[in-house]
Amino acid sequence: xxxxxxxxxxxAQFRRTFFEECTELLADLExxxxxxxAYSSDIEGLNAIFRAVHSVKAGAGAFGYTVLVGFAxxxxxxxxxxxxxxxxxxxxxxxxxxxxxxxxxxxxxLARQGETPADDFGADVAEELSxxxxxxxxxxxxxxxxxxVPTQAASEDRTYRIVFRPNAExxxxxxxxxxxxxxxxxxxxxxxxCDLARLPPFEAFSPEDSYLGxxxxxxxxxxxxxxxxxxxxxxxxxxLVIEDIxxxxxxxxxxxxxxxxxxxxxxATDAPSxxxxxxxxxxxxxxxxxxxxxxxxxxxxxxxxxxxxxVGELVIAQAMLxxxxxxxxxxDDPGALQGFEHLAGLTRELQECVMAIRMQPVKSVFSRMPxxxxxxxxxxxxxxxxxxxxxxxxxxKTVIEELADPLTHMIRNAVDHGIEDAATRLAAGKPxxxxxxLSAQHAGSNxxxxxxxxxxxxxRDRLLAKAIDKGIVPASAKLSAEEIDELxxxxxxxxxxxxxDVSGRGVGMDVVRRNVQALGGRVQVMSTPxxxxxxxxxIPLTLAVLDGMVVAVGWEKYILPLTSIVESFRxxxxxxxxxxxxxxxxxxxxxxxxxxxxxxxxGVSEAVADPCQGLVVLIELANGSKxxxxxxxxxxxxxxxxxxxxxxxxxxxGISGATILGNGRVALIVDIEELTRLYDRSVRxxxxxxxxxxxxx
Amino acid sequence: MxxxxxxxxxxxxxxxxVSYTLRGAGFEVLEAEDGVKALGVLANTRVxxxxxDINMPNMDGVTLVKRVxxxxxxxxxxxxxxxxxxxxxxxxxxxxxxxxxxxxxxFAPEKLLSVVNKVCPA
Amino acid sequence: MAEPQDIPNSGPDAAAAQARQFIxxxxxxxxxxxxxxAVREIKGWTETTVLPNQQDYMxxxxxxxxxxxxIFDLRCRFGLGLTTATRSHVVIxxxxxxxxxxxxxxxxxxxxTVNAADIRPVPDVDxxxxxxxxxxxxxxxxxxxxxxxxxxxxxNHGPANAAIAA
Numbered sequence: 001x002x003x004x005x006x007x008x009x010x011x012a013q014f015r016r017t018f019f020e021e022c023t024e025l026l027a028d029l030e031x032x033x034x035x036x037x038a039y040s041s042d043i044e045g046l047n048a049i050f051r052a053v054h055s056v057k058a059g060a061g062a063f064g065y066t067v068l069v070g071f072a073x074x075x076x077x078x079x080x081x082x083x084x085x086x087x088x089x090x091x092x093x094x095x096x097x098x099x100x101x102x103x104x105x106x107x108x109x110l111a112r113q114g115e116t117p118a119d120d121f122g123a124d125v126a127e128e129l130s131x132x133x134x135x136x137x138x139x140x141x142x143x144x145x146x147x148x149v150p151t152q153a154a155s156e157d158r159t160y161r162i163v164f165r166p167n168a169e170x171x172x173x174x175x176x177x178x179x180x181x182x183x184x185x186x187x188x189x190x191x192x193x194c195d196l197a198r199l200p201p202f203e204a205f206s207p208e209d210s211y212l213g214x215x216x217x218x219x220x221x222x223x224x225x226x227x228x229x230x231x232x233x234x235x236x237x238x239x240l241v242i243e244d245i246x247x248x249x250x251x252x253x254x255x256x257x258x259x260x261x262x263x264x265x266x267x268a269t270d271a272p273s274x275x276x277x278x279x280x281x282x283x284x285x286x287x288x289x290x291x292x293x294x295x296x297x298x299x300x301x302x303x304x305x306x307x308x309x310x311v312g313e314l315v316i317a318q319a320m321l322x323x324x325x326x327x328x329x330x331x332d333d334p335g336a337l338q339g340f341e342h343l344a345g346l347t348r349e350l351q352e353c354v355m356a357i358r359m360q361p362v363k364s365v366f367s368r369m370p371x372x373x374x375x376x377x378x379x380x381x382x383x384x385x386x387x388x389x390x391x392x393x394x395x396x397k398t399v400i401e402e403l404a405d406p407l408t409h410m411i412r413n414a415v416d417h418g419i420e421d422a423a424t425r426l427a428a429g430k431p432x433x434x435x436x437x438l439s440a441q442h443a444g445s446n447x448x449x450x451x452x453x454x455x456x457x458x459x460r461d462r463l464l465a466k467a468i469d470k471g472i473v474p475a476s477a478k479l480s481a482e483e484i485d486e487l488x489x490x491x492x493x494x495x496x497x498x499x500x501d502v503s504g505r506g507v508g509m510d511v512v513r514r515n516v517q518a519l520g521g522r523v524q525v526m527s528t529p530x531x532x533x534x535x536x537x538x539i540p541l542t543l544a545v546l547d548g549m550v551v552a553v554g555w556e557k558y559i560l561p562l563t564s565i566v567e568s569f570r571x572x573x574x575x576x577x578x579x580x581x582x583x584x585x586x587x588x589x590x591x592x593x594x595x596x597x598x599x600x601x602x603g604v605s606e607a608v609a610d611p612c613q614g615l616v617v618l619i620e621l622a623n624g625s626k627x628x629x630x631x632x633x634x635x636x637x638x639x640x641x642x643x644x645x646x647x648x649x650x651x652x653x654g655i656s657g658a659t660i661l662g663n664g665r666v667a668l669i670v671d672i673e674e675l676t677r678l679y680d681r682s683v684r685x686x687x688x689x690x691x692x693x694x695x696x697x
Numbered sequence: 698m699x700x701x702x703x704x705x706x707x708x709x710x711x712x713x714x715v716s717y718t719l720r721g722a723g724f725e726v727l728e729a730e731d732g733v734k735a736l737g738v739l740a741n742t743r744v745x746x747x748x749x750d751i752n753m754p755n756m757d758g759v760t761l762v763k764r765v766x767x768x769x770x771x772x773x774x775x776x777x778x779x780x781x782x783x784x785x786x787x788x789x790x791x792x793x794x795x796x797x798x799x800x801x802x803x804f805a806p807e808k809l810l811s812v813v814n815k816v817c818p819a
Numbered sequence: 820m821a822e823p824q825d826i827p828n829s830g831p832d833a834a835a836a837q838a839r840q841f842i843x844x845x846x847x848x849x850x851x852x853x854x855x856x857a858v859r860e861i862k863g864w865t866e867t868t869v870l871p872n873q874q875d876y877m878x879x880x881x882x883x884x885x886x887x888x889x890i891f892d893l894r895c896r897f898g899l900g901l902t903t904a905t906r907s908h909v910v911i912x913x914x915x916x917x918x919x920x921x922x923x924x925x926x927x928x929x930x931x932t933v934n935a936a937d938i939r940p941v942p943d944v945d946x947x948x949x950x951x952x953x954x955x956x957x958x959x960x961x962x963x964x965x966x967x968x969x970x971x972x973x974x975n976h977g978p979a980n981a982a983i984a985a
Contacts, residue, residue, distance in 0.1 A: 006806060010717060018710040047754075054752050055708040058781055061803035062714060172766070174775040174797045179818050233798030233816070309885060367699075367725070368742075404741070556869065602871035645870075645880065648918045649889040652870050660882045666868040 011063075017298075018059040022108050025052040033101055037094060043083060049097075050079040056108065067117050068107045074129040075100045087132065096132055099125045157188070157219050160227060163241040165195070165213035166234065172208075175234050181214065183230050188220025213239075301397075304357055308544050311347075311354045312641030315545065316660065318347045319638045355396070355542055362440045362447070363391040365403050369411050369438060376415040383422060383433035384415050390440035395447045396542040402519050403449075403539070406512040410451045410535055411436065413509070418455035418533055428530060430454070442541070446521070449537040458527040460484045467493070485525050489513045517673055519543065520561070520642075520656060546642050548659075548669065550635035551617065553598045554607035559640055559659060559669045560629065566618040568634060571611055586616055586628045593618065595628040596679045598670070601654060608632045619672055627676065642669065654678045699725040700817060701742070705735040705749040705761065706779065711802070715748060715779075718806040719813065732756025736764060739771050746817040747776045748800070751791065759794045766795035775816040779804075841931045841957065843964050844911065844924040846894050850964040851924075852931060852957060857913045857969055861927055864908040875901065878923060881910070888912060890921040896972060897948045915969050931964065933957050938966060 006014065029052040032045045057072035078096070081087040103122035110117050162184070166177055184190055195213035199205075218227065227242050228235075322340055370386050377384040395403075419425075419434030426432055437452040460481060467473045467487045479487075487493060491510040509523075516523045521539030540546070548559035549568075575587045576595070584595040595616065599607030608614035608630075616628040640659035643666075645652060656671035702724050704715045709730075716726040727742060729735040731753040739747075747765065751758040758778055765771050778791035778799045788799050797816050800809055841852040860883070867879030867890050876895035880887050890910060894902045902908065902923055910921040938955040954968040 006714070006717070014710055014714055014717075017713050021709050051707065051752050051754060054781070055711075058708060058802045059710040061781070062710070171773065173792070173795050174773050174816070176775075176816070179815060182818065183815055230815075233792075236792070313885070604869075604871075643885070643887050645887055645889075648887060648920060649870075649880070652873070654871060658868075658880065658887050660885065660887075664882055665866075666880050666882050666887055668868065668870070 015063055018063065019108075019112050021059065022056055022112070025055055026105050026108060028052055029101060029104075033098060036089075037098065046079060046083040046089075050076060050083060053079060053104065056104070060108075060111065063111075065107075065111045067121065068104075068111055071100075071104060071107055071122060071126060074126055074133065075104060078129050078132055081133065093132055096125070096128045100129055157221050159245050160218045160220065160224070161241070161243040161245045162216045162218055162227065163213070163239070163243075164216065164231070165198075165239040166210045167237045167239075168206075168209040168211070170210040170234065170237050173233075173237070175237070177210070177212065177214070180230055180234065181216070184216065184218060184227070187222045187226065187230070188218050190219075191217040217245075299357075307354055308358065309641070311351050312545060313660075315347055315351055315639050316641060318343060351545070355544065358397045358542070358544075359394040360397050360400055361392045361394050362400060362403065362449075365400055365407060366391045366438060366440070368404065369407065372408060372411055373415055373436060376412050380416055381421070382415060382419055384419055385433055385435050386411075387435060387437045388439065389437075393440040393442060393447060394541075395440075395539070396544065398543050399447070399519060399539060399541070402515065406515045406523070406537070407438075407449070407451070409509075409512050411438065414451060414453040414455070414533070418453035420456050424456070428456075443538070446538050446540055449539070450534060451537075452532060452534040454532040457529040457531055457533055458485050458488065458525070460529070463487050485527050488525065489523070517656075517671070520546065522673065543642060546640055546657075546659075546669065547637070548640045549617070549637055550661075550667065551598070551615075551631040552633050552635055553602070553631050554604040556602070556604050557635060557661070557665075557667045558598065558602075558631075559638075559667055560617060560619070560672065561669070562637060564619045564621070564672055566620050566626070568615050568617045570615055573612055576611055584611070586611065588618065588628075591626070593626045593628045594676075595630055596675050597630040598675075599630075601675060601678045621673060621676075627672070629670075629672070629675065640667075640669070699723055700745040701725045701727065702746045702748060702813070702817075703727045703729060703735060703738055703742075703744045705729045705732065705747065705753070705758065707731055707750065707753040711750065711779070714806075715809065718809050721806075722810050722813075724813075732758065732761035732764070735761055739765065739769075743770060744774065746813065747771070747774060748779060748813075749776065750779045759790050762791060762794040762796050777812060777816060838932055838934055841933060841964075841966065842911070843928045843931055843959075844909070845926045845928055846897070846924050847899065850928060850959075850962070851893075852964045852966050853911075853913065853969055855930065857915065858911060859914050859919060860912040862910050862912065863906055864904045864910055864923060878904075881921060883912065883919070883921075886919065888919045888921055890923060891973065893922045893924050893972075897952070899947060913969060915973055920973060931957060931959065941965075 029049055032048045032052075036042060036045050036049070053072050053076045057069055057076060060068040060072060078087065078093070078100075082089055082093070087093065103125045107117060107122070110121075164177070164180070166175075170177065181190070181192065193215045195215060196211075198211045198213060200211065205211075220227070224242050224244060228240075231238070231240055234240075322344060325336070325340055366388050369388070373384050373386040414436050415434075419436070420428070420430075422432040425434065435454050437450065439450045439452075441448050463484050464473070464477075464479065464487070467484075467490065468475045468477070470493065472487065472490045472493065473479065488509045489512075491508075493508050493510060513523050516537055516539060519539050520543065521537060523538075524536045525533065526536070527533040546559075547562040549562050549565055551558050551560060569588070571586050571588075577585050577587065577592070579585055585592040586595050587593075595611060597607075597609070597611075598604070599609070611628075611630045614630055614632050615634060616630055617634075619627045619629055621627060642657045643659055645655065645658050652668075654671050654674045655668045657669045658666050659669060661667050702719055704712055704719070704726060705728075706712045706715065707730050712728050712730070716728060719726045727738055727744065729738050732749070733755045735747070735749065736756075738744075747761075749758040749761055756764075762776050762778070765774065765776060775797040776795070778788070778796045779802055780788055780791065780799050781802050791799060798812060800812050840855040842855045842858055843850050843852040845851075865881065867881050869879040870877065870889075873879075876892045878890045878892050880889050882888075892902050892904075894900060902925070904923055907926075909924055909927050911924060911927070912919055912921045938957055941950060941953045941956060943950070948965075951971045952968055953965055955966040957964045957966055
């Protein structure tokens, strides 16, 4: 055991982190100790103090602060006994703990300042700790290098016979004989003989058990202890004999357990030698990376989130102020107007800078996919190649985290269901191996991700049959090709003819769509029979802000995402048609668009019921279809900071999030993709209560 | 494809040192600061090796090892416990819970890598 | 969208089990209490933003220094009708399982220090309030205060359940 040979730059960085952490740990320790003194026995408090001391000790060991380690060791030992109930927390012990905390803290300070404490520093307290430990002073004795394993100067080759017979349970701990044998091979030349005698008849064979044994001959200059170390993790799970047959043929065989335990102990008591400069030397050039100045700093994510939030609030405040200014009709004051414009520009720039802090390349998610493709390809027996592009495209960190699941699912699906098996492909005149393309690119304030395969495309006949079978669409339904493709996003729809162990059961593309929508994005599918399928994800670059339109409905205010809004208008009487079944459409430029009253969907009373008295906001949905949302009036356009409702509550259908308006009130952000579904249901319920039977849906 | 390792430690210093060493050797490293968070990570991500500290708030390393071994996607994933020089009995309890092996703190980077390679070679 | 893990909590209550503190409050003519450890803040009633299609006892959400907090009408949760909230009504913000929520009550009464041994089980008698919401009875002088089970009160306040049931 030696002081880690990290490069000096890294070591300095780790040391900084260590002392930062020490400050936190010591503060916590102080607080807990105070509580312990005030309220006496509290096992959780003791645990926390123990952990603080233990953490400091572990770090101190890494940097070679021997005196600190020695002291921490005693302190920790006493705490350990206290929490195990082996020692009593009486007045004397409590006094000692408080004194120990002071010494401990002082030692940390000295280490921080790079000073070596005097030999007798805190000796009285250390002695008191030892006394309380019932004279267990040996615990505290700083182990010296002399207790190291006596390394036999073995320069010449010796020949060992090694018998290694693992118990049946070996695999339970994820140990792998093959790796051990490979490691032995690195020590010298190895001849291996495998013993199959314990292999049971097939019907008694348990794949989780280990049956094989090995007898090996190793020619190596290593000591028996070195060889025993190879087996250090399995010594209690095997029969192990290590015999030096060439140089000491008459010696009794060395069975594993005794020497191994010795090795373990020797290693265990081998404390770090006091920061020997020779050990921090640049012997390890591969870990000594950059030597220049620090080009990045570590910042607690919490601080970044706070910064993002604060800037978000600033954006809100600025927007409100500008709104009020415009409404106050003082635009004739050119100085003020210019000031407001400047402020708006600065605010936006500041916000972009802050957002950029959280931006990360999608690479961290993309990089998981090649392995997935390989694994699934292997399981399904398909030869599939993954081509990726745009890995460096940046998106908000929180978005990246949420991308992993949908992407994994889509890629898995593409391999499992999209790409045909080799025979089918060859028959269709395609190369035997399939290709999946995964790409990312920016598009405005969105990131565009494509998952594309060159497989068979969606089987529309089967999709439709299944949807009818499951009652998702009526048997008489006439659907366009696109509408049929859309069916794969229906809840509870699984496209695989048979449930495979790769794609599993229960989770379908509906979950992908939900996940993507939760990110404020949308997912579309495009499929060409025989040529392949392409999924497109459009996801906002950040979850933190949204350009919204504030609308009033009755007493409530809602926010509609600006990106989906085409236009707003007050329809004339002649533009509105009532369709059979009670629905309404509005005619605009020759197109009939379905109307949805926000007040009805959300159950808001005292709202404008007549579209010709209120306003229609024309919205384009992810699938390209249009919708007219009826509201009372538009309040104004505003960039809003998105707050999650789900931190403290459950998802609310039709609401994707919330924001806080300039007056401190909460306003809800409307999930427009959900509106039609909700509206259909509210209409159905309304009709069901009005009419005894609703015939055609 | 780099192998993926989850390091679990409540000490940022230790996490940093472990991660730095492993990343330098080409591993992909995920971090968690206690057993509960580690289980959260494991529920979503498949890793090739878990390296865990013993003394942690919320859920300690031994309990984590037991939970992982109890079943699920990582029941047969190698797990190394990080233990201090005084931790002989900890090694034993970690081993009993189902750990694959251990690394003694403080560790030299070379030692860490050699132990990692021993239970989860490329 | 991972479910919150159940965090094994050896908690402070193990050792300090003997004496616990509760905050007591009034709803109608009855006194109720909850563990003071769960209470984060007590504030006067202000108008909430109504969430669509929720249970009637779910009053909407409030902005608590930048955090969106759902507010529930405790009287209505007990099935005793909606509270006509005024400025003199009180919202107790509590933390349950890592989430914050507010309970609208009539008024906060007192802080009680009670020995765990003195908390009586809830008698199995017919009463207007669902037994599952009650965690015990604390005798105070001649009268009694009903200890509530926050977990059960708000275990299934999910709008999803409400919507599907509708």
